[in-house]
Amino acid sequence: MTAHSPNKNKAFEASSITPRQKDYAQWYNDLVLKSGLADYSAVRGCMVIKPYGFALWENIQRQLDRMFKETGHQNAYFPLFVPKSFLEKEEGHAEGFAKECAVVTHYRLKTDPERKGKLIVDPEARLEEELVVRPTSEAVIWNTFKSWIRSYRDLPLLINQWANIVRWEMRTRLFLRTTEFLWQEGHTAHASREEAVEEARRMLQVYADFAEQWLALPVLKGVKTAAERFAGAEDTYCIEVLVQDGKAIQAGTSHFLGQNFAKAFEVTFTNRSNQQEYVWATSWGVSTRLIGTLIMAHGDDHGLILPPRLAPVQVVIIPIARSNDQLQQMAQAARQLQAELAAQDLRVMVDDDPQQKPGWKFTEYELRGVPVRLALGPRDLENGTVELARRDTMTKETVPLGGLPARIKILLDDIHRSLYARALQFREQHTTYVTTYEAFKKVIEEKGGFVVAHWDGTTETELAIKEETKATIRCIPLDQQPVPGTCIYSGKPSQQQAWFAVAY
RNA sequence: CGGGGUGUAGCGCAGUUGGCUAGCGCGCCACGUUCGGGACGUGGAGGCCGGAGGUUCGAGUCCUCUCACCCCGACCA
The missing domain is CATH 3.40.50.800 (Anticodon-binding domain)
Structure with a gap:
């Protein structure tokens, strides 16, 4: 020790990060900011993705894009703006997204006659129809698909787009939930229900494979309950990841949209027997949230631990x-x-x-x-x-x-295998099977992680449990054998076990 | 949007009951010595004290309003 060692210690403190155990949320922020992945911006809820973070996103994009093309999809690009009347067409969809939409009402500014050098919205320039900044693109895309699809020979139509979207969230967190974010959204049209369901499941598997092979993350694949379903979907499939504070995070979703959008946008095709039928649809997406997920799943008190296959610098x-x-x-x-x-x-x-x-x-x-x-x-x-x-x-x-x-x-x-194994072990150690509501509450409160329990299948029970414990049903796993039992909350007969967790 | 907190140099902070020229550490610039786990010396640059208004002879400090961010909730990928 020299006389100068106090300075040395201070220097270390200044650049070190908050330990996970002390403050998990602060640890996460420290990692994102100090590793140079991203920064806050001058715009509320919006972040700047810095070169290091963007390089990581580009690596994610490159692999996913390849996987999408290998499964027959093509990239295209659709407008940022959605006319309000489009968004209204599918009722569930409209209701689901209405409260988080940014809306463009005017197309021009002008100089303020009363305050020099200031600009005001020109009241003369009001749009006849408001434009919504896309919170997702189903509406514009289905309006377009209507003119692309005539016959069964045009199907399946397999489209993907890489884009930014805006969802006006109340509370934002770097990478995990920002007002504007980057993602990819696949939109497909099919001639039969079976084929569309197969597509939705195929893309879920692509996400699961990507998570395992590139992010070194074990994922839980499952189907969402009615309460957690995408607005406008018949079924929502998801991959869920458990991160180190014992919370679950939805890392990707794939939706079977049935004929909801086809009916809303009048998208029909002539089948082999020369009859008009509505097409069957899917959509699926992953976002820059994947970056937040991998930070939370792999990082430690020294900083990020990037999966080697995606690390910008290996x-x-x-x-x-x-x-x-x-x-x-x-x-x-x-x-x-x-x-x-x-x-x-x-x-x-x-x-x-x-x-x-x-x-x-x-x-x-x-x-x-x-x-x-x-x-x-x-x-x-x-x-x-x-x-x-x-x-x-x-x-x-x-x-x-x-x-x-x-x-x-x-x-x-x-390293890749070892990261995967570590994350899998963590998940296994933090997955608890319970048969009583008392045990359920205790695990959620004290240990966290996934809690597997029988559920009677009703939204009322799910919401009551959420109200009382903050835990939600993350999914019903696809590869789970349905074993009948008794609902831990209502005591009614249950057809299957649901995986609960407190979620991001 | 509610509750709690924070805004002073690029970063982390101090600044007493209002007082004269606003400080410290890191970082930065120059030179030299260093280099196998966050080196050191000497010299230097860097501030509209988040913003607006007020009280006062005098405001970083007191009052009002505002803005931004963080944490916790409600909404969500």
């Missing part, structure tokens, strides 16, 4: 030296190593900034969640080795330079 190389000359030499060796790794399709960066010491950089890249760190110093150059550290376990070892690319590829897969 490997960071930090040269270590005793002098400026030596730093040059190490940086050169580091760049050579970088090229070698990049040739094997690894995303690698070298941080040879002479202003920061290695220790500072170690902490910084841990905060940013870079899966693998290599430290290259004079000792290594002599021995033909490198120090290799993995972010998920915070362990390090010295390894030979020879065969490093192959070793790192294996390691990244290993």
